[in-house]
Amino acid sequence: MQVLKFGGTSVANAENIQKVSAIVQQALKKDKAIVVVSALGGITDILLQSGELASQMDESYKAKLYVVEQRHLETVKALLPVAQQSSVLSWVKKNCNEIEDICNGIFLLGELSARTKDRIVSYGELMSSQIISSYLNATGISNVWKDSRELIFTDSNFGYASVDFALTNKKINQYFSGNNNSLFIIPGFVASNETGATTTLGRGGSDYTASILAAGVYADALEIWTDVSGMMTADPRLVSNVRQIPHISYQEAMELSHFGAKVIYPPTIHPVMSRKIPVWIKNTFAPQDYGTVIESDAKENGNIIRGISSINKIVLLSLEGSGMVGIPGFSKRLFEALANEKINVIIITQSSSEHSICVGIEENSSVKAKEAVDKAFAYEIQTGKVDPLIIEKNLAIVALVGDHMKSHTGVSGKMFGSLGRNGVNIRAIAQGSSERNISAVIASDDVRKAINVLHEDFFENTYKQVNLFIAGVGNVGSRLLAQLDQQKEYLQEHLRLQVRVVSIANSRKMLFNDEGIDLKNWRQLLDQGEQMSLQRFIDIIRSKNLRNSVFADVTANSSLAECYDQLLQKAISVVACNKIACSSPYEYYKKLKDLSREYNAPFLFETNVGAGLPVIGTLNDLLRSGDKVNRIEAVLSGTLNFVFNNYNGEKSFAEVVKQAQDEGYTEPDPRLDLGGTDVMRKIMILARESGERLEMDDIENRSFMPASCMKGGVADFYTEMAKHESHFLNIYKEAAAANMKLKFVAKYENGKASVGLQHIDSKNDLYHLYGKDNVVLFYTDRYTEQPLVVKGAGAGAEVTASGVFADIVRTASV
Numbered sequence: 090m091q092v093l094k095f096g097g098t099s100v101a102n103a104e105n106i107q108k109v110s111a112i113v114q115q116a117l118k119k120d121k122a123i124v125v126v127s128a129l130g131g132i133t134d135i136l137l138q139s140g141e142l143a144s145q146m147d148e149s150y151k152a153k154l155y156v157v158e159q160r161h162l163e164t165v166k167a168l169l170p171v172a173q174q175s176s177v178l179s180w181v182k183k184n185c186n187e188i189e190d191i192c193n194g195i196f197l198l199g200e201l202s203a204r205t206k207d208r209i210v211s212y213g214e215l216m217s218s219q220i221i222s223s224y225l226n227a228t229g230i231s232n233v234w235k236d237s238r239e240l241i242f243t244d245s246n247f248g249y250a251s252v253d254f255a256l257t258n259k260k261i262n263q264y265f266s267g268n269n270n271s272l273f274i275i276p277g278f279v280a281s282n283e284t285g286a287t288t289t290l291g292r293g294g295s296d297y298t299a300s301i302l303a304a305g306v307y308a309d310a311l312e313i314w315t316d317v318s319g320m321m322t323a324d325p326r327l328v329s330n331v332r333q334i335p336h337i338s339y340q341e342a343m344e345l346s347h348f349g350a351k352v353i354y355p356p357t358i359h360p361v362m363s364r365k366i367p368v369w370i371k372n373t374f375a376p377q378d379y380g381t382v383i384e385s386d387a388k389e390n391g392n393i394i395r396g397i398s399s400i401n402k403i404v405l406l407s408l409e410g411s412g413m414v415g416i417p418g419f420s421k422r423l424f425e426a427l428a429n430e431k432i433n434v435i436i437i438t439q440s441s442s443e444h445s446i447c448v449g450i451e452e453n454s455s456v457k458a459k460e461a462v463d464k465a466f467a468y469e470i471q472t473g474k475v476d477p478l479i480i481e482k483n484l485a486i487v488a489l490v491g492d493h494m495k496s497h498t499g500v501s502g503k504m505f506g507s508l509g510r511n512g513v514n515i516r517a518i519a520q521g522s523s524e525r526n527i528s529a530v531i532a533s534d535d536v537r538k539a540i541n542v543l544h545e546d547f548f549e550n551t552y553k554q555v556n557l558f559i560a561g562v563g564n565v566g567s568r569l570l571a572q573l574d575q576q577k578e579y580l581q582e583h584l585r586l587q588v589r590v591v592s593i594a595n596s597r598k599m600l601f602n603d604e605g606i607d608l609k610n611w612r613q614l615l616d617q618g619e620q621m622s623l624q625r626f627i628d629i630i631r632s633k634n635l636r637n638s639v640f641a642d643v644t645a646n647s648s649l650a651e652c653y654d655q656l657l658q659k660a661i662s663v664v665a666c667n668k669i670a671c672s673s674p675y676e677y678y679k680k681l682k683d684l685s686r687e688y689n690a691p692f693l694f695e696t697n698v699g700a701g702l703p704v705i706g707t708l709n710d711l712l713r714s715g716d717k718v719n720r721i722e723a724v725l726s727g728t729l730n731f732v733f734n735n736y737n738g739e740k741s742f743a744e745v746v747k748q749a750q751d752e753g754y755t756e757p758d759p760r761l762d763l764g765g766t767d768v769m770r771k772i773m774i775l776a777r778e779s780g781e782r783l784e785m786d787d788i789e790n791r792s793f794m795p796a797s798c799m800k801g802g803v804a805d806f807y808t809e810m811a812k813h814e815s816h817f818l819n820i821y822k823e824a825a826a827a828n829m830k831l832k833f834v835a836k837y838e839n840g841k842a843s844v845g846l847q848h849i850d851s852k853n854d855l856y857h858l859y860g861k862d863n864v865v866l867f868y869t870d871r872y873t874e875q876p877l878v879v880k881g882a883g884a885g886a887e888v889t890a891s892g893v894f895a896d897i898v899r900t901a902s903v
């Protein structure tokens with residue numbers, strides 16, 4: 090004998106029932122079969138809603154019942170030949186009238202008991218199974234319909250009844266032994282108590298019905314036919330790249346389902362496990378797929394864990410108080426109080442100080458729990474030994490499950506590390522002594538993110554997804570987008586990174602798409618985006634709560650730089666090409682560095698100095714390895730270098746500056762380069778990274794620009810420079826006469842920093858610098874005579890974009 094169970098989606102309509110029929114026909118070629126069916130998909134919910142509405146004296150229950158009737162009538166009409174329809178149709182109508190009579194009664198009384206609820210909801214399975222039985226008979230697949238209420242007996246805990254296995258197994262045995270039929274159609278979910286009243290086995294209970302029957306008849310196999318191709322490594326509604334689990338042990342399946350893998354109802358495993366009956370999870374819509382087999386000794390699959398699951402709508406109850414320490418019996422009384430109210434405890438933790446016990450239960454039992462526990466401890470609360478029960482809401486549990494976890498160290502470390510890096514706060518932790526499960530209580534809002542990061546980190550051949558928010562699409566930003574597009578495949582193949590640009594914004598518009606913006610078409614899409622509002626933009630990034638979120642600032646905007654703290658506090662990494670944050674008052678720079686450490690969210694700004702050159706990275710490496718920076722000398726302005734390398738009096742100074750701007754080497758406002766501010770910012774950042782507490786005012790700037798050039802707007806700046814051509818020519822001639830080059834040099838030594846134009850002779854390390862190159866000389870305890878030199882192109886959109894790109898990739902490897 091084999092037992093096949095078909096869930097709600099599998100029998101949702103005539104088309105699906107035809108698929109079921111084909112599967113049953115195929116199965117009968119092997120052996121006799123018991124087929125257990127759920128109600129037509131969605132009907133259970135509608136029936137329950139009708140009862141609730143009626144009890145609230147809301148007449149709209151009638152419209153709901155109309156839907157129930159129509160769904161069943163339509164299914165019959167679509168399945169059965171006209172000649173055989175009428176008896177089934179009138180039977181359906183008769184059942185629907187009964188439901189309506191019951192609901193009318195509830196409406197009049199304004200009262201709905203658990204017992205009546207079970208009565209109403211049982212019609213779902215009773216009708217679906219009768220329709221399917223009639224259909225199979227009509228198509229020549231001969232079968233008998235048997236009411237499960239005559240086979241499965243329970244206590245009177247309506248809605249969630251417990252099975253009396255002795256009686257049930259006896260009845261099953263009596264009915265099936267000696268029965269020569271080869272196919273039985275049986276409604277799932279429903280059972281009866283000792284007085285014959287209808288009970289139900291809990292939501293999702295048809296799986297359990299099938300398992301009870303399979304165990305009762307010692308079936309060779311139990312097949313659960315549903316709408317997915319087996320158990321998956323995580324809930325496919327939450328994670329997009331789940332993998333199917335071909336083999337899993339009974340215990341693992343039980344843990345996964347207990348912690349929320351809805352694909353199988355938790356009590357289902359128990360009856361078949363004791364008889365070692367294998368359970369197959371199969372897909373009605375893809376019967377050829379292998380599915381999952383649940384068995385005693387599941388093959389190892391190379392992964393430490395088998396799957397990840399989650400339960401939402403959890404509340405944590407905490408019983409605390411100094412009066413609890415060392416006195417036995419407190420936990421017993423707590424659990425007794427909950428058990429008396431039939432409240433299911435999902436997770437328990439107790440601190441070793443015994444000062445508090447923490448219990449996770451379903452949210453809908455929280456009011457009952459509070460009343461029961463406070464009543465049980467009324468005396469202790471009154472005398473101040475314990476506090477009234479504390480309830481925390483909006484929580485969820487995530488659990489890692491796997492038989493092989495016990496032989497591996499570091500699983501929980503990896504789990505909490507992954508969650509921590511993504512800013513997921515953990516409220517409580519439990520690990521069973523079987524080490525088959527580690528569970529953590531977290532905020533409901535974090536569930537999707539948590540499950541996704543855990544899935545990425547534990548199922549290694551999936552790739553890591555980085556969700557990137559980009560502000561600024563000017564010279565650098567647009568190059569960055571082009572590079573990201575171009576490197577997509579490479580990143581995925583070689584670094585196992587999928588960088589998804591989920592938002593692009595400029596000063597006018599902002600665009601979001603959690604599935605990733607089409608980078609070939611971003612300009613048009615951004616044009617159609619919503620109007621930019623800075624705070625809203627930041628709020629959206631924060632509230633999206635996507636895993637591995639990175640914010641890249643490729644603007645020169647100061648208001649945006651003021652928002653980095655809000656992002657880092659949400660564990661969102663910040664990559665800044667914008668120098669303003671790091672060169673703003675020291676307090677803010679320090680705050681950002683501290684937040685980055687606290688929330689484990691990288692804050693990277695390599696392009697702040699020397700564009701794509703590894704200047705800050707090199708400095709950090711020196712310091713990390715224990716070296717000490719004594720002096721820094723640098724030419725840090727690609728713009729000024731370009732200008733002084735190209736200016737020799739043939740073209741005017743203003744023209745050469747304009748050329749630098751046109752070729753994209755300058756800051757959006759070129760005065761920041763020419764006046765030295767940009768270089769001051771850079772040397773300050775290097776000094777700060779070296780551990781110096783330095784402000785802009787502390788830096789000496791020996792500017793070569795006439796004061797009048799720095800007044801007014803950018804246009805005035807060019808006009809004024811033209812007026813002062815002789816000033817610039819003199820500076821040039823003086824240096825040329827001495828056979829020297831002009832370099833705008835930044836220095837940092839003994840806690841002091843300065844910037845200014847200098848004459849450099851040909852023996853100096855700074856002399857041979859061409860085009861827009863930058864050079865930085867680090868003199869350290871280890872590099873004393875010969876400095877460590879970092880030199881190369883230090884400006885330009887393409888190299889800056891690639892520096893930002895490298896920082897983005899770096900955030901992902903943390």
Ligand code: ADP
Pocket residue numbers: 095096097098099127293314315316317319320321322323324325326349350351352353396398
């Ligand atoms: P049925 O109506 O057939 O009983 P259910 O809706 O009860 O089906 O269960 C199947 C659903 O369980 C799937 O559609 C899937 O969305 C969900 N599910 C949750 N976790 C998992 C998991 N780990 N593996 C497979 N499916 C899962």
Ligand code: ASP
Pocket residue numbers: 096097127128133134213277278291292293294295296
């Ligand atoms: N129809 C019931 C429910 O939706 C039982 C089941 O489908 O397993 O919960």
Ligand code: MG
Pocket residue numbers: 096293296351352353354
């Ligand atoms: Mg189910």
